[in-house]
Structures are given as structure tokens and as C-alpha cells.
Amino acid sequence: MPRLTLLQLNDLHAYLEPHPEVFWEAGQPMVRTAGGLARIKVYFDDVRREVSHPVIALDCGDTFHGTGPVVETRGAFLPGLLNTLGLEGMSAHWDFAYGPDHLKGLVDRLNYPLLACNITVEDGTLLFPPTRMLERGGLRVGVIGVACNLIGDMGSLWGTEGLRVTQGREEVARLVPELREQGADMVVVLSHLGFPQDCALAEEVPGIDVILSGHTHTRLMAPARVGATVLVQAGCHGSFVTRLDLEVMPGGVKVLHHELKTISADLREDAGLAEQIAARLQPFRAAAEEQAGETRAILHRGTTLSAPADLLLTDALRHAAGTDIVLSNGWRYGAPIPAGPVTRLAAWNLIPHNPPVSTAELTGADLKELLEDSLEAVFSRDPWRQKGGYVKRLSGLVMYAKAEHPRGQRILKLEVGGRPLDPERTYTAAYLTRQSVPEKYGRRHRELPLRAREALETYLREHGPYTPPPANVRLT
Structure with a gap:
């Protein structure tokens, strides 16, 4: 049976360099250094070299917003950095905080799409494409993007009052069989609904093989299963990523290996990407030292x-x-x-x-x-x-x-x-x-x-x- 590895990033919140992260030990909070795009890049590249089967990396969103320097610059320098990770799709939430038009400008500079089946503009057309079909190693993988359903609630704060944003339930139920009819061997939902909602979605909609879940910052130490659907989520801040190795069968997928990978301080980093990030953040070093x-x-x-x-x-x-x-x-x-x-x-x-x-x-x-x-x-x-x-x-x-x-x-x-x-x-x-x-x-x-x-x-x-x-x- 063919195999596939999924790599997941979610809720980066613009933490580009290694930073403090909270861990719980013996009932108490502890702080250790974790994260950093340059380390994530090396880990993703290492996985791609390690396996002989296809690898697909996806981002569940909350990417362009969350730290002072990135918010002040409205995410302007992120696309070039993110493009080094080999991602093949993203969803969204706080990414809309600068307004839909600004987000579209950022996405235009990415070498992968933002997918959102549940956001339409006033004339009923979709703001972003809803799906993507990825063909890798003889496998056809259908990806459905679901953005956070709270985006429309932000109204004039984010300039989203002209958007219609749904929970995505009807859209996903319609798109899963459509992707199957187009020849998808498996269907992945790239979601920013939150883990409770994603569990409910898996229960409601048959035919979803994997939900890459975001929004709730949940550190899933093992995959969750709802019926035949596998769900994973990888915390937040880029302190963790998910690796999910699958065997793709006619009736669904079998989990061969799962890891909630801590992007710890002992991991190697890509020197070139680390230098690029440091240069972009140089104007803000004084605030980091004062x-x-x-x-x-x-x-x-x-x-x-x-x-x-x-x-x-x-x-x-x-x-x-x-x-x-x-x-x-x-x-x-x-x-x-x-x-x-x-x-x-x-x-x-x-x-x-x-x-x-x-x-x-x-x-x-x-x-x-x-x-x-x-x-x-x-x-x-x-x-x-x-x-x-x-x-x-x-x-x-x-x-x-x-x-x-x-x-x-x-x-x-x-x-x-x-x-x-x-x-x-x-x-x-x-x-x-x-x-x-x-x-x-x-x-x-x-x-x-x-x-x-x-x-x-x-x-x-x-x-x-x-x-x-x-x-x-x-x-x-």
C-alpha cells in the first residue's frame, strides 16, 4: 500500500526565532526554549530526506500575526521566510487582522495557496480557493481548507464586515465526495475551527481521512480518532510540529507513526534562514534588550x-x-x-x-x-x-x-x-x-x-x- 507523511504547523503566531515556551512537569509550569523557523526548516528537510515516499507539509494558519515586530510591519517580511519551508497550503484566522485585501497581498507572495471553503464576499464568490488536489508519488491527495468561523465576527476591527463566514460544515460535506469523484485517494481537512469543532466535523461528515486541526493550541501527544478520521494538532508558536506517517488504503488510512515533535534548542537550524530572520528583526533588537x-x-x-x-x-x-x-x-x-x-x-x-x-x-x-x-x-x-x-x-x-x-x-x-x-x-x-x-x-x-x-x-x-x-x- 502507498505511504504518505504529513507535516503540520499550526498557530505559529509570528514567533520566528527560538523563544521561551511553557511546559508542565509534576503539576508545575516550567519554561524551556523552543521553536524557530530555522529549526523547523531543518526538521522538515530531514524528514523529506529520511523517507522514500511523498511528504506534504501544511499550515493551519494564525501565521501572520502574534508578535509585536510582525504586527507592526503587518506581516510584510514573512512570505519570503515561509516560502523556505516547502509548505503546500494554509488556512487562516488572525491573518485577517490587517484586512482581507492586505492578506490577499501577502498570500500572493507565497508559493502555496490559502484555502478557505467557508468565506465568500458579498456577491457569493469565494474569497480564496476551497480545495487543492496534490499528486505525489502516484497518490492524489485532496485538501480542503476551513478558516476560523469567527473571522466575520470581527467586523470593522478587521474590515471583515463584508464577508460571509460559515462554520464550513455544509461546504466540507459537499466537497469531500467531489474530491473523491475527482480521483482523490485520501482527503485531508486543513482546519482552523478548533479541536472540539473538528471532532464534531469528523463525526458529521463521512469520508474525511485526516483533519489537521488548529486554533485551540492543543498539544496532541497521540492522534485522536473519531470514526475513521484521524485528528492531530501541534500546540502553538512553532514550538511543536506534527509528523504523521500513514498507509493509504482503499477504505481509509492507517497510522504507522505519529510524533508531536518539540522544536527544542538542541535541534540544528538552517544558518541561512536564521540570518535572514535576524536581519528582519534587527530594528526591534533594542526592545528585546531593554x-x-x-x-x-x-x-x-x-x-x-x-x-x-x-x-x-x-x-x-x-x-x-x-x-x-x-x-x-x-x-x-x-x-x-x-x-x-x-x-x-x-x-x-x-x-x-x-x-x-x-x-x-x-x-x-x-x-x-x-x-x-x-x-x-x-x-x-x-x-x-x-x-x-x-x-x-x-x-x-x-x-x-x-x-x-x-x-x-x-x-x-x-x-x-x-x-x-x-x-x-x-x-x-x-x-x-x-x-x-x-x-x-x-x-x-x-x-x-x-x-x-x-x-x-x-x-x-x-x-x-x-x-x-x-x-x-x-x-x-
């Missing part, structure tokens, strides 16, 4: 309910805005900051898009409804209602909840400033972007003449060394 403050603990985003990095961010915003509480979106991306000095670049990478700080007035009832919506987006029993992010990040507010309770009934108790939440009282709140506090909640929304990065650096400088307080979201 100290903004100090932390007494690892600042990471590796936990769902509350995380030290976001405790710092929300505490800084509350100090800067002088509000009762702060709410920030549960973003997953952002490499951890080890205990010790905090550089300006490390702080910037926690909030690379550097949005303005906004304030609003919310009643206690508003807050409860908003946080119940956040819990539903994370813990919904229906995977298609999940949004893939973490619980809203908080400062000045403590939440006690039951994740297993039904929608709208999860919160047991809220405390503001150590006192029980008063549903009738109006509280002042600071937040970052409408992702954190949609306009339907509260009143008197306004932007302050202050951006997140300035607030964060000022707080580190004036109130360090920082010690994260206890977690403020607690499942009881």
Missing part, C-alpha cells in the same frame, strides 16, 4: 480559567484607568515570560496589536450576563457554540462557577473589591477591544488616550517586581 520591569513568577497564558500573564495585563490596566474592574479577552497566543527581568519586547508580545484602553459603565447584571456568555463560549456542551478562547481575564473581580452547569446558570458568585456583586449597582470597567466587552453591554463606552503597551510598561516600571495574585476564576 528591561521594562521584573516578575517573581512565570507569566504564561497556558491555563483556561485565569493565567499569570493576563493577571499582570489586567492589573496594569486597572491601575492606569482607575476603574473598579478590568475585563480582557482570553487570548491564547503569547510566549511565556520567565521569572526575572521582563524586556519591553516580551511585554509587547503579550498584546502585540497594542489597542487603546477603553472604559464603560456596567451594572452588576450586565457583568453577570457578559461572564455567563464567556463561560458558554468556553464550556458549551455544543462544540459549535464554543469560540476556542479562554475565559475572560479579570482584575478587581473574582468569579466562582460550575463549568458543568447549563448555559446561563454557571456563575455561583461574583465579588468586586471583596464584596458580593450588586446587580443594581453600576461599576466602572476598563477593557481592550470589543472582543472583551461588546457594545451591547453597558453604556458610556469610550477610548482613553492610552494604549495597552504604555499601561503595561508603566505598571511594570513603577510597581515591580510583579507577583501575580491568586487565580480569580475558580471552579467549585
Whole structure:
């Protein structure tokens, strides 16, 4: 039977060089160096030399956004670097943050396509091609791209209000048999829906051999199986990649070998690519060397309910805005900051898009409804209602909840400033972007003449060394 190796990159979030990454050992977070495109290139090239059968490398997206330098330059220098990896397709999510037209310009400079079966423009035509048929070593491999279904929700923030973005379920169900009719020996879905949604998709749609999953930053130590479909995902930040060796049979695929490969500091790197990356990042070296403050603990985003990095961010915003509480979106991306000095670049990478700080007035009832919506987006029993992010990040507010309770009934108790939440009282709140506090909640929304990065650096400088307080979201 013919064999095929799939190589997967997902949720790079523009981490181009080796960086700190969080690992869990004996129940505690640890930081080790991982990642780097120059090491990923060598690993991919080594696999291609090792095997005699075809190798296909694919990227699930969240590639062009996630670090301060790349966001500031709007991903302009990434295509030339990515083209060295031998990728043959990608999907997307935060890649749309600069607007659809800008993304199309970036993709035009890639030597492989962006695939998205679930995004159309106002006249109903597809923004990007939905599929690609790859012929390798006598095998015909049909690839279906599914972009993140949340892209359309970003509206004017990303300039996506003119797009129609679906969950991709109907499109994939239609495209799988179409690819089979075109002679596909196997079908791969290149997805940025998230692992829970991808499991649901595999259950709903027969005929998918492999789903390369992204969005949820899941480190799958072994392939998951839903029916006949194999699912894999490789963490985030380019700290890991997936290798999946398959035997392709008439009725499906057999997994011969799987590895969640850590791109560790002991791996060789491609010297030429490393030099190119270093040259591109040279204008930002000062920020990587200048100290903004100090932390007494690892600042990471590796936990769902509350995380030290976001405790710092929300505490800084509350100090800067002088509000009762702060709410920030549960973003997953952002490499951890080890205990010790905090550089300006490390702080910037926690909030690379550097949005303005906004304030609003919310009643206690508003807050409860908003946080119940956040819990539903994370813990919904229906995977298609999940949004893939973490619980809203908080400062000045403590939440006690039951994740297993039904929608709208999860919160047991809220405390503001150590006192029980008063549903009738109006509280002042600071937040970052409408992702954190949609306009339907509260009143008197306004932007302050202050951006997140300035607030964060000022707080580190004036109130360090920082010690994260206890977690403020607690499942009881």
C-alpha cells in the first residue's frame, strides 16, 4: 500500500526565532526554549530526506500575526521566510487582522495557496480557493481548507464586515465526495475551527481521512480518532510540529507513526534562514534588550480559567484607568515570560496589536450576563457554540462557577473589591477591544488616550517586581 507523511504547523503566531515556551512537569509550569523557523526548516528537510515516499507539509494558519515586530510591519517580511519551508497550503484566522485585501497581498507572495471553503464576499464568490488536489508519488491527495468561523465576527476591527463566514460544515460535506469523484485517494481537512469543532466535523461528515486541526493550541501527544478520521494538532508558536506517517488504503488510512515533535534548542537550524530572520528583526533588537520591569513568577497564558500573564495585563490596566474592574479577552497566543527581568519586547508580545484602553459603565447584571456568555463560549456542551478562547481575564473581580452547569446558570458568585456583586449597582470597567466587552453591554463606552503597551510598561516600571495574585476564576 502507498505511504504518505504529513507535516503540520499550526498557530505559529509570528514567533520566528527560538523563544521561551511553557511546559508542565509534576503539576508545575516550567519554561524551556523552543521553536524557530530555522529549526523547523531543518526538521522538515530531514524528514523529506529520511523517507522514500511523498511528504506534504501544511499550515493551519494564525501565521501572520502574534508578535509585536510582525504586527507592526503587518506581516510584510514573512512570505519570503515561509516560502523556505516547502509548505503546500494554509488556512487562516488572525491573518485577517490587517484586512482581507492586505492578506490577499501577502498570500500572493507565497508559493502555496490559502484555502478557505467557508468565506465568500458579498456577491457569493469565494474569497480564496476551497480545495487543492496534490499528486505525489502516484497518490492524489485532496485538501480542503476551513478558516476560523469567527473571522466575520470581527467586523470593522478587521474590515471583515463584508464577508460571509460559515462554520464550513455544509461546504466540507459537499466537497469531500467531489474530491473523491475527482480521483482523490485520501482527503485531508486543513482546519482552523478548533479541536472540539473538528471532532464534531469528523463525526458529521463521512469520508474525511485526516483533519489537521488548529486554533485551540492543543498539544496532541497521540492522534485522536473519531470514526475513521484521524485528528492531530501541534500546540502553538512553532514550538511543536506534527509528523504523521500513514498507509493509504482503499477504505481509509492507517497510522504507522505519529510524533508531536518539540522544536527544542538542541535541534540544528538552517544558518541561512536564521540570518535572514535576524536581519528582519534587527530594528526591534533594542526592545528585546531593554528591561521594562521584573516578575517573581512565570507569566504564561497556558491555563483556561485565569493565567499569570493576563493577571499582570489586567492589573496594569486597572491601575492606569482607575476603574473598579478590568475585563480582557482570553487570548491564547503569547510566549511565556520567565521569572526575572521582563524586556519591553516580551511585554509587547503579550498584546502585540497594542489597542487603546477603553472604559464603560456596567451594572452588576450586565457583568453577570457578559461572564455567563464567556463561560458558554468556553464550556458549551455544543462544540459549535464554543469560540476556542479562554475565559475572560479579570482584575478587581473574582468569579466562582460550575463549568458543568447549563448555559446561563454557571456563575455561583461574583465579588468586586471583596464584596458580593450588586446587580443594581453600576461599576466602572476598563477593557481592550470589543472582543472583551461588546457594545451591547453597558453604556458610556469610550477610548482613553492610552494604549495597552504604555499601561503595561508603566505598571511594570513603577510597581515591580510583579507577583501575580491568586487565580480569580475558580471552579467549585
